Amino acid sequence: MLNSGIDVLFQGINLQRLLLGLWVTARIALISIILSFFFGILFGVLRTTGPKAVKVVLRLYLELFRIIPILVWLFVFYFVLPADFEINLSAEVVSILVFSLWGAAEMSDIVRGAVISLPVHQAESGKALGLSVWQLYRHVLIPQAMKRTLPPAINLATRLIKTTALLVMIGVIEVIKVGQQIIEQSSTEYPTAAFWVYAFIFVLYFIICYPLSAVSRRLERKWAA
Amino acid sequence: MSNEPVLLQVNNLTKRFGEKTILNGLSLAVPKGKVFVILGPSGCGKSTFLRCLNGLEPVQDGAIVLDGENLTAKKTDWRSVRQKVGMVFQSYDLFPNMTVIDNILLGPLKVQKRNKDEALQQARELLTRVGLADRETAYPRELSGGQKQRIAIVRALCMNPEIMLFDEVTASLDPEMVREVLEVILNLAKQGMTMLIVTHEMQFARMVADEVIFMDKGDICEAGPPEDFFTSPKTDRAKQFLNILQF
Numbered sequence: 001m002l003n004s005g006i007d008v009l010f011q012g013i014n015l016q017r018l019l020l021g022l023w024v025t026a027r028i029a030l031i032s033i034i035l036s037f038f039f040g041i042l043f044g045v046l047r048t049t050g051p052k053a054v055k056v057v058l059r060l061y062l063e064l065f066r067i068i069p070i071l072v073w074l075f076v077f078y079f080v081l082p083a084d085f086e087i088n089l090s091a092e093v094v095s096i097l098v099f100s101l102w103g104a105a106e107m108s109d110i111v112r113g114a115v116i117s118l119p120v121h122q123a124e125s126g127k128a129l130g131l132s133v134w135q136l137y138r139h140v141l142i143p144q145a146m147k148r149t150l151p152p153a154i155n156l157a158t159r160l161i162k163t164t165a166l167l168v169m170i171g172v173i174e175v176i177k178v179g180q181q182i183i184e185q186s187s188t189e190y191p192t193a194a195f196w197v198y199a200f201i202f203v204l205y206f207i208i209c210y211p212l213s214a215v216s217r218r219l220e221r222k223w224a225a
Numbered sequence: 226m227s228n229e230p231v232l233l234q235v236n237n238l239t240k241r242f243g244e245k246t247i248l249n250g251l252s253l254a255v256p257k258g259k260v261f262v263i264l265g266p267s268g269c270g271k272s273t274f275l276r277c278l279n280g281l282e283p284v285q286d287g288a289i290v291l292d293g294e295n296l297t298a299k300k301t302d303w304r305s306v307r308q309k310v311g312m313v314f315q316s317y318d319l320f321p322n323m324t325v326i327d328n329i330l331l332g333p334l335k336v337q338k339r340n341k342d343e344a345l346q347q348a349r350e351l352l353t354r355v356g357l358a359d360r361e362t363a364y365p366r367e368l369s370g371g372q373k374q375r376i377a378i379v380r381a382l383c384m385n386p387e388i389m390l391f392d393e394v395t396a397s398l399d400p401e402m403v404r405e406v407l408e409v410i411l412n413l414a415k416q417g418m419t420m421l422i423v424t425h426e427m428q429f430a431r432m433v434a435d436e437v438i439f440m441d442k443g444d445i446c447e448a449g450p451p452e453d454f455f456t457s458p459k460t461d462r463a464k465q466f467l468n469i470l471q472f
Contacts, residue, residue, distance in 0.1 A: 124281055125318035125377075129332035129384065130307035139331060143322040 005192030009200055014182050018197075021178030022204050028092060028174070029161040029208075032099035036160065037153065039100065040107020045137055047112040058108060065105040071166050073098045078170040091172045095164070103160050110152045114145035147223045154216035158209045175201055229256035232419050233278070233388060238287035240270070240277055240443075247273045249443035250287065255388070258417045262430040262451070265440035266466060271423045274440070275390045278421070279303070279310040292387060308337060311381030315393040317373035319365040319380070325352075326361045329380045337384065344383065351379040355409050371402030375409055382413075389413065391422040407433075427470055431455050439463045 009015055047058050065073070077094040081087040089097070118141060126136040168177045179197045186193045233255040240248035247270045255261055263271045276282040278289060280296070280303035289296040296306055319328050326348060333344035352358045355375040365373055374394055381389060391410065395403040407429045414420065414433050424430055430437060430451065437454040439447040439462075447460045458464045 119316070119318075121314055121316045121318040122320065125312075125314060126320070127281065127303075128279055128307055128310075128312040128314075129380070130304045130336040131332070132304060132336075135335050139335065140320050140322070144320075 005190050005196045008182065008186050008190040008193045008196050011186065011190075014186075017178050017182065018175060018200065018204070021173060021175035022208075024092070024172065025161070025164045025167075025174040025176075026208060028095045028099065028167065028172070029157075029164050031096050032103055032160055033157050035096070035100035036103025036107050036156070039104035041111050041142070043104060043108035044111025044115065045142070047108055048115045049133060049137070062105040062109055065102045070098065070102055070163060071169060073102065074166060074170050091167070091170050094170060095167050095172055099160055099163070103156060106156050107153065110149050110156065111145060114148035115141055117148060118144055147220075150216055150219055150223075154212050157212055161208055162205065175204060229258055231255065232257040232292055233421075234288075234290040235278075236288040236290075238274070238277065238284055238289065240273055240282060240284050247443050248277065248284070251440075251444050252287075253438065253445065253448075255419060255421065257387075257419055259435040260414045260418075260420045260422065260433050261436045261438055262434035263421060263423045263438045263440060264425075264427075264430060264466070265446070269440045270443040271440050272392050275312070275392050275421060275423060278390060279307050279312055281312075304336070308332070308384050309387045310390060311384060311386035311388070312390040313374070313377050313381055313392065313394050315396045317365070317370055317377060317397075319368075319373050319376055321365050324362050324364055325357070325368075325376050328365070328376065329383050332380065332384045348379070348383050351382055352376075354412070355379055356405075369402060370398045371405045374398065374402075374406045378406075378409055378413075388419040388421065391420065391424070393423050393425065395424065395426060427455070439466065441466075 009018070043058050043061075046054050050058075074094065077089065077098055078091060081089065122140055122144065123136060126140045131139070164174055165176050167174050168180070171177075179201050183193045183197050190196070231254045233253075235251060235253040238248050238251045239246070249270075251270075251274065253261075263274070265271050273282055277284050278291075278296075280301065284297060287297065291306065291309065294306075295301075296303075319325075320331070323331065326345070329348045329351075330341075330344055333339045333348075334341060337344075349358065349361070352361060355378065357372060357375055357379075360368065360372065360376075365376075368376065378389075378394075394410075395406050398406065403426065407426065410420070410422065411429075411433055422430075422433065432451075434451040436448060437451045438445055439454065439458075439460075441462050447454065447458060447463045449459075454463065455467065458467055
């Protein structure tokens with residue numbers, strides 16, 4: 001029974017549809033990760049050196065994204081904004097927006113932690129040379145902090161990729177949604193379709209996430225030397 | 226005491242951390258080309274004093290005048306002051322993400338915007354002088370503590386400072402490496418560099434100092450030429466301090 005079920009993947013354009021769904025997942029994740037890292041580094045640095053008010057606001061922002069489930073944020077941006085404020089964003093834009101806001105918040109905490117874990121003498125000897133705050137971060141603190149940032153940042157990236165599964169709930173046709181559609185269409189013909197489709201999706205997620213961990217491990221080893 | 230013009234003048238310097246007074250109205254005049262060694266028990270404020278001189282610690286009262294410029298005025302541009310005041314710390318504080326030469330050139334190129342060839346040439350001369358010309362492309366982790374500290378001195382010197390501050394630069398070195406660092410400082414003294422040195426190396430202090438400053442409880446307790454201080458200290462506190470050291 002199970003043996004024959006694998007054919008469901010090659011039925012019609014099913015494989016192509018799944019891979020297109022994966023592309024939607026990967027595209028949303030990739031754009032969100034890039035924006036998260038960029039703004040996360042910026043916010044993280046501001047949280048170590050910015051004015052008090054900026055620090056407070058950024059802290060509040062982080063806590064909001066930690067306390068409130070991502071699904072709720074997706075609903076707020078997808079259903080509440082159009083209904084109450086007449087702001088209509090496509091599901092994909094909402095996804096990228098919410099994921100980037102969430103990722104940047106988490107990344108800012110990772111960067112801040114890495115910067116404040118550096119020995120205080122590093123900043124002092126930089127200042128003693130006459131470096132400006134920007135130069136100090138650019139040449140001394142950020143390069144050193146990045147090494148400490150890498151493992152948690154890769155972890156965050158894989159979390160962002162995995163959490164794209166939630167986007168089914170606001171109607172994004174990503175890989176899981178496509179999988180569900182295929183299962184529904186073929187369940188009479190292939191009773192084991194669910195097994196094979198989800199097994200395939202499992203492999204697809206693994207293919208995206210595993211290289212990230214591998215790269216991270218390699219860089220860690222290289223930098224540890 | 227000296228006919229040289231005063232390079233650094235400190236008047237009534239007061240530094241407090243909350244309720245605690247660290248520097249209690251300290252005054253000092255350092256003529257150009259002289260070496261002042263600051264001694265004193267730990268917690269007497271000697272490190273804090275050095276840190277105040279290049280703005281790493283804000284002060285509450287008093288004046289610091291360097292080369293005619295009042296640093297305790299409201300709008301002090303500490304970045305330009307720090308180019309004139311070289312400082313070396315106790316911890317080997319090279320930047321681990323850069324090679325030796327990049328460590329040395331960071332200030333000259335990024336802060337002083339100097340010509341690369343000219344700065345590189347000076348850096349190499351200085352490295353040769355401290356006996357580390359062959360370690361240019363090494364990373365700090367490949368160097369011994371003594372080598373790191375000599376590089377840190379070169380890094381400060383390459384900014385062409387007018388005065389050098391040394392904050393217990395040999396305190397965390399293995400004993401056999403102390404000498405190589407102290408020799409570098411002795412050579413600087415011979416070349417006429419103005420220096421303020423906080424140290425616990427009494428032999429060295431006696432050898433290098435033009436003037437010994439003995440600090441206690443945030444103020445200068447006694448000051449004078451090293452021979453006078455070490456052979457016949459005037460204050461009881463200084464006598465006590467020296468007795469403890471003569472184990």
